[in-house]
Amino acid sequence: MRDIAVVAFSQSACVADIGAVNEVELIMPQLQAVYAQVGLSSAQDVDFVCSGSCDYLQGAAFAFVAGVDALGAVPPLKESHVEMDAAWALYEAVLKIRTGHADSALLYGFGKSSPGELPAVLSQRLDPYYLAPLWLDTVSLAALQARMLLDSGSITESDMAAVVSRSRQNAQANPLAQLAGDIGVAALLQDDYLLAPLRRGDCAPVSDGAAAMIIATVEQARRWGVPYARLTGIDQRIESHNPCMRDLTDSVSTRQAAAAAGVHEAALDVAEIYAPFSHQEIILTRALGLDEAIAVNPSGGVLAGNLMMASGLARVGEVFQRIVNGDARRGVAHATSGPCLQHNLVAVLEGA
Amino acid sequence: MAEWAAVVGIGQTRYKTRRSDVSIAGLLREAVDRALADAGVGFDDIDAVVIGKAPDMFEGVIMPESYLADALGASGKPMLRVHTAGSVGGSTAIVAASHVQSGTFKRVLTVTYEKQSESNAMWALSTPQPFSVHLNAGAGGYFAPIIREYIRRANAPEGVGIRVAVKDRRHGARNPLAHLQLPDITEQEVRDSMMLWDPLRFLEACPSSDGACAMVIAAADSISGNKPPAWIRGVAMRSEPTMYAGRDEVSPQAGRDCATDVYAQAGITDPRRDFDCAEVYVPFSWYEPMWLENLGFASPGEGWKLTLDGATSLDDGGDIPWNCSGGVLSSNPIGASGMIRFAEAARQVRGDAGAHQVENARLALGHAYGGGAQFFSMWVVGADKN
Amino acid sequence: MSTARPDVTGIEAPVYLHYHFTAGTAPARFLVRLREGLLSGQRCPRCAKVYIPARGSCPACGVPTTEEVLLPDRGTVQSFTIVHIPIPGNPIEPPYVVANIVLDGANISFIHLLSDCVNEAVRIGQRVEAVWRPPEEWDYAMDNIRHFRPLDEPDVPVERIGTLPVSGPAVPR
Ligand SMILES: [Zn+2]
Numbered sequence: 063m064r065d066i067a068v069v070a071f072s073q074s075a076c077v078a079d080i081g082a083v084n085e086v087e088l089i090m091p092q093l094q095a096v097y098a099q100v101g102l103s104s105a106q107d108v109d110f111v112c113s114g115s116c117d118y119l120q121g122a123a124f125a126f127v128a129g130v131d132a133l134g135a136v137p138p139l140k141e142s143h144v145e146m147d148a149a150w151a152l153y154e155a156v157l158k159i160r161t162g163h164a165d166s167a168l169l170y171g172f173g174k175s176s177p178g179e180l181p182a183v184l185s186q187r188l189d190p191y192y193l194a195p196l197w198l199d200t201v202s203l204a205a206l207q208a209r210m211l212l213d214s215g216s217i218t219e220s221d222m223a224a225v226v227s228r229s230r231q232n233a234q235a236n237p238l239a240q241l242a243g244d245i246g247v248a249a250l251l252q253d254d255y256l257l258a259p260l261r262r263g264d265c266a267p268v269s270d271g272a273a274a275m276i277i278a279t280v281e282q283a284r285r286w287g288v289p290y291a292r293l294t295g296i297d298q299r300i301e302s303h304n305p306c307m308r309d310l311t312d313s314v315s316t317r318q319a320a321a322a323a324g325v326h327e328a329a330l331d332v333a334e335i336y337a338p339f340s341h342q343e344i345i346l347t348r349a350l351g352l353d354e355a356i357a358v359n360p361s362g363g364v365l366a367g368n369l370m371m372a373s374g375l376a377r378v379g380e381v382f383q384r385i386v387n388g389d390a391r392r393g394v395a396h397a398t399s400g401p402c403l404q405h406n407l408v409a410v411l412e413g414a
Numbered sequence: 415m416a417e418w419a420a421v422v423g424i425g426q427t428r429y430k431t432r433r434s435d436v437s438i439a440g441l442l443r444e445a446v447d448r449a450l451a452d453a454g455v456g457f458d459d460i461d462a463v464v465i466g467k468a469p470d471m472f473e474g475v476i477m478p479e480s481y482l483a484d485a486l487g488a489s490g491k492p493m494l495r496v497h498t499a500g501s502v503g504g505s506t507a508i509v510a511a512s513h514v515q516s517g518t519f520k521r522v523l524t525v526t527y528e529k530q531s532e533s534n535a536m537w538a539l540s541t542p543q544p545f546s547v548h549l550n551a552g553a554g555g556y557f558a559p560i561i562r563e564y565i566r567r568a569n570a571p572e573g574v575g576i577r578v579a580v581k582d583r584r585h586g587a588r589n590p591l592a593h594l595q596l597p598d599i600t601e602q603e604v605r606d607s608m609m610l611w612d613p614l615r616f617l618e619a620c621p622s623s624d625g626a627c628a629m630v631i632a633a634a635d636s637i638s639g640n641k642p643p644a645w646i647r648g649v650a651m652r653s654e655p656t657m658y659a660g661r662d663e664v665s666p667q668a669g670r671d672c673a674t675d676v677y678a679q680a681g682i683t684d685p686r687r688d689f690d691c692a693e694v695y696v697p698f699s700w701y702e703p704m705w706l707e708n709l710g711f712a713s714p715g716e717g718w719k720l721t722l723d724g725a726t727s728l729d730d731g732g733d734i735p736w737n738c739s740g741g742v743l744s745s746n747p748i749g750a751s752g753m754i755r756f757a758e759a760a761r762q763v764r765g766d767a768g769a770h771q772v773e774n775a776r777l778a779l780g781h782a783y784g785g786g787a788q789f790f791s792m793w794v795v796g797a798d799k800n
Numbered sequence: 801m802s803t804a805r806p807d808v809t810g811i812e813a814p815v816y817l818h819y820h821f822t823a824g825t826a827p828a829r830f831l832v833r834l835r836e837g838l839l840s841g842q843r844c845p846r847c848a849k850v851y852i853p854a855r856g857s858c859p860a861c862g863v864p865t866t867e868e869v870l871l872p873d874r875g876t877v878q879s880f881t882i883v884h885i886p887i888p889g890n891p892i893e894p895p896y897v898v899a900n901i902v903l904d905g906a907n908i909s910f911i912h913l914l915s916d917c918v919n920e921a922v923r924i925g926q927r928v929e930a931v932w933r934p935p936e937e938w939d940y941a942m943d944n945i946r947h948f949r950p951l952d953e954p955d956v957p958v959e960r961i962g963t964l965p966v967s968g969p970a971v972p973r
Contacts, residue, residue: 063517084824087856090864104862111653118476121819123469127499127785131655131855134862138668141653141789142505145470145477145497154494154509160516161416163649177819186815187476190532191437194475195813300483300493307484318490400480405493434809474815532810558881559900566924566958612882612895655859659849659907659962 063160065280067290068411070099071379074271076240076367079176083270085115085125088172089132092274096168100276100288105133108276109164111141112155114148114171115371118183129172140164147171148273149298149336149374149397149407155277156296165282171372172272180268180370188401189303200338200401201265205257207310207402208341212259214311217344219259223250225340226263226365233362240267240367266338266368273372275379280414291385291411295323298397298407305402316349316396319408325394326351328412332384332393333358334377338368342403346396350408360384374398374407381411418799419514420643421760423453423630429593429745432531433624438473439485442527442626446486449523449628454639457487460630461519466496466506466526467749468784474533486525498651500695500784502526503627503752504791507780508649510631511793515646520636527626528747554619554698556786558611561700564664565613568703570718572613575699576604579618579743581727582696586740588728588769593623593745618699618743625747627754644760647777648679648794656786663787669708672790677710680777680794686711686725690775691735691762693755695782697742702726706736709781728770738762738770752782756793763797826856826865831940833870837932838970841906843867849907853942870970873930873945875903876956882919897922901948905966912942916949925955 072095074080080088097103105111111133117125126143133139140163144150148171155167175183181199188194211217224247233242245263253261283290299315299322302308320326333356337343343365347358359365361380364373374397381393392412399405425448427433433441450456463486470476479495482488492513498505503526510524564570580601587597599617607617637643652672654661673685682688694709696702706717706726711734724730728738737743739758742751759780761767767775776797783790823831826842830853833840841852842865849858850869858865880899886892897919900909914922916931928948938944956964 082822082825082828084822084827084855087824087826087864090857090862093862116477117469117471118817121817121821123471124499124785126497127656127788128855130653130788131857131859132862133655134858134860135654136658136667136860138652138654138666138671140651141498142496142509142651143498145495146479150494153492154496154512157509157512157516157518160518161512163416163512163515177821178817183817184476186474186817187480189481190473190475190813191811194815195811298492298494299490300479301489303481303483315490399477404480404483555881555883555898558883559879559898562881563879563924609882609884609895612884614881657908658858658860659847659851660860 066156066159066277066293067280067283068275068277068293068378068382069283069286069288069290070096070276071382072096073238073273073369073372073376073379075238076269076271076369078240078267078269080174080270085128085172086132088174088272089129089170092170092272093132096274096276100286105139105168108166108168109140110155110158110167111139112143112151112167112169114144114146114151115173116145119370120174120177147371147374147397147399149378152275152375152378153296153298153407156293159279166276166278168274168276169375170272170274171375173370173372174270175268175370176270201257201260203305203401204339205260208259208339211311211341216311217341219251220247221344222264222340223247225343226250229359229362229365232360233366236361236366238367239362240269242362242366260339264340266364269367269369271369271372273369273376273379275375289386290414291382292414293409294412295410297322300405303404310402311345313345313349313403313406316346316406316408319406320350323408323410325408325410328392330356330392330394332356332360332381332390334361334363334380335359335396336364336374336377336398338364340365345403350394350396378409385411385413416515417517418634418645419511419631420637420645421629421795422632422637422639422643423449424757424761425449425452425628426591426754426757427625428591429623429625429747431623433529438475438529438532439482441529441624442482442525443485445626445628446523446525449630452639453630455521455630459521460487460491460523462492462513462522463488464494464496464506464510464513464522464524466502467528468500468502472533472748473529486523498784498789500748501752501782501789501791502784503750503754504756504780504782505651507629507753507756508651508791508793511646511649514631514633521630521632523628523630525626525628526750526753528749529624530622531624554611554614557698558614560663561698562613564700564704567664568715568718570703574703574718574721575613575618576601577721578696578699578702579604582737582741582743584729585738585770586744589739592740593621614698620697620742620746623745623747625745625750627750627757629757641764641766642797644763644795645799646793647796648676650676651791654788656788664704665708666787668788669783669790672792673709676792676794682794685709686734689734689777689779691738691772692779693739693758693781694736695742695752695755696737697746699743702736728772735772738767738772752791755782756780760795763795824856826854830854834942834944835938835940837935837938839871839873839903841869841871843869850905851908852903852906852910869905871903871905872966872968872970874951874967875901875928876961876964877922877924877926877928878902878909878961879924880914880922895919899948901928902962904964907962912945913947915947923955925958925961927951927953927956
């Protein structure tokens with residue numbers, strides 16, 4: 063199989079409400095930023111474009127069609143779209159490059175969740191006959207999951223608060239984060255419950271924004287003469303939808319994806335995990351088999367800022383940036399989709 | 415460099431206005447079970463699942479791959495949800511093929527669907543926005559002016575659309591799965607049907623259907639089933655913006671470029687001569703002559719002559735039959751419509767198209783388009799690898 | 801169960817989701833100008849084409865557009881359809897004409913109603929002008945223009961549609 067490299071990444075600052083900005087205005091600055099990192103002038107300089115978004119976030123069908131106006135698609139581009147987090151657009155692009163039909167790809171994800179009420183919107187992602195009519199929102203589902211973990215004795219509320227505290231601490235070094243600060247476990251535990259046993263800090267904020275990435279074959283990356291990180295493994299797995307049909311205290315699909323992506327074939331020193339709730343970071347850290355020595359979510363993770371439909375791609379981007387900066391040699395990035403970690407993607411990146 | 419991939423299983427539902435006898439999952443399973451049986455494999459033999467459909471708002475289920483994972487036997491497997499507007503059925507097949515062509519997987523299940531009867535698709539397509547007038551003239555209202563410009567440009571006679579409407583419905587009457595069954599339709603009937611968006615009459619427009627289409631795509635060393643495989647000889651996608659200054663809306667460059675790309679991969683130099691048949695996305699009658707030109711089956715301005723000469727008609731013994739299955743004009747479950755074109759092209763080269771089989775078909779084109787005729791996906795399938 | 805009931809084959813599960821829709825920076829400027837009775841487009845810094853309503857980018861070049869161009873409310877029919885079905889919630893009686901209209905000075909068409917005309921006499925290349933609602937009814941909406949109507953001017957040759965210069969001042973009616 064062809065060796066593939068990540069060569070550029072950019073994301074917008076995480077903000078709760080970006081105001082009167084449309085899809086094109088959201089995406090274009092990130093595209094311009096990744097073109098500049100590689101020295102490209104436009105999307106015409108890559109072989110394939112793939113994006114991830116969800117119409118329901120902003121409440122308009124065909125939001126991704128409007129996004130095409132940001133690309134300069136004249137002459138027409140080889141272009142595709144997944145109605146998923148852009149991490150899955152990365153997956154599609156990796157397969158495309160492996161077929162030999164492309165040597166490079168531009169990826170982007172965008173979301174504007176502020177126009178709607180995200181937890182209620184995402185409740186309509188559930189089984190339309192049995193679950194969606196109950197308006198069971200994503201936070202409530204996550205709270206059920208956290209309760210199972212607590213009752214099983216495998217975590218405590220202090221463990222959850224420790225995840226939040228570390229996220230806020232780490233985010234102080236991340237100028238794009240939405241929530242950052244020096245806040246300890248004891249202080250966090252004094253907050254009231256939002257939806258017991260979840261406190262507000264246990265839940266990722268909702269952010270508007272976009273992220274973009276360029277990948278290429280290692281040969282193409284060398285021709286471009288830019289620093290790169292090799293994408294040595296990528297895999298994604300889904301599991302049963304019904305939350306009552308699986309063990310919510312574990313993430314089997316993450317274990318499967320991690321094994322297939324070769325996470326443990328060599329030592330790791332960084333991990334960026336898409337855990338929208340504090341207890342899920344603990345589940346995922348265990349499923350990924352990460353030990354204490356590995357820096358988990360040095361960016362602060364999505365608890366510090368959550369670009370819906372781009373956060374998964376951004377995890378890959380964060381690991382890429384740490385590798386090309388020399389802060390890490392080998393890292394794992396994780397993305398999730400669906401209620402209670404139903405669908406998970408794992409990518410492994412290494413230094414050139 | 416790409417690995418060989420082939421269609422080894424095809425399954426479709428019966429298409430109709432309302433499938434109130436099945437849930438969304440049940441609708442997909444009907445197509446999927448048939449595709450797996452056709453391929454002679456079970457869920458355990460499937461490495462990954464690729465699903466596609468048009469906007470989530472059509473059924474009101476957000477990112478439905480979550481809910482459908484169980485019904486599609488996807489648990490523990492990779493799953494991907496493609497959405498490229500009306501071309502999605504074709505793009506989904508291409509993305510599924512890339513799972514195999516990349517050498518990553520041996521056997522992939524792909525399925526697309528629409529169950530418009532469970533929601534209000536008209537509403538989904540027309541949420542009012544202040545910067546345009548809310549005319550809600552539907553897809554026909556959008557495409558009718560483009561058709562009018564084609565007629566002016568090609569100096570085409572008035573009855574061409576009517577001819578296509580009759581031809582595709584007669585083809586559809588040979589296909590027991592087709593939504594519209596109008597074996598005795600006449601040109602007069604089409605002419606007398608209500609004018610909706612001048613120059614498009616009611617019977618010149620596609621129906622709105624519930625339905626699903628599934629395929630099993632396998633690597634060369636994993637061919638299964640009792641029927642011959644349909645080898646994927648070329649795949650291509652192209653996108654351009656909905657509107658830009660100087661855009662040729664009648665014959666979009668994205669369509670021309672996409673065809674050039676896929677023909678080059680498959681070694682096609684003269685599509686009318688080289689192909690035995692084609693399944694092309696024609697939701698409104700006049701799009702047959704327009705696409706005949708866009709896809710290089712006819713010179714600019716000449717497409718309507720092929721239609722009037724019967725070249726695209728199975729019943730008239732035409733040399734290049736288009737849409738023998740009845741096409742989108744006979745069945746239109748939007749998200750699946752593109753994949754039905756791709757699958758019907760494969761059925762032809764497998765010699766498995768029943769009463770709408772083109773005799774000795776060896777090479778066929780599958781085509782889909784979407785958005786404002788701006789997203790294109792195409793594949794070429796053959797009975798042989800070359 | 802003592803009484804036989806019909807099988808349940810479906811349930812009604814209405815979905816209500818509330819959104820605070822925003823149009824975007826560039827469309828917002830277009831709407832603010834409309835409120836003033838003006839038609840505002842944007843020029844691409846790379847290819848110089850003028851877009852109305854602009855979305856903040858030149859879709860062909862993929863670069864941001866910022867330069868505002870005020871356009872007159874007269875233009876040319878690029879193409880049209882005569883619609884014979886009613887619009888839900890709109891009192892207009894079919895058949896009515898929906899036209900793609902290119903304003904003078906613009907390089908892109910938009911869709912609007914064409915009225916005060918003989919439907920059968922509408923043609924590609926026909927000159928038209930906007931009929932505005934009274935200023936007191938103006939809102940941030942394209943509906944401020946009630947419809948377009950024919951102008952008594954010679955038709956524009958087809959190859960020149962979409963390339964005409966600005967024909968006159970952009971003034972609120
Ligand atoms: Zn431009």
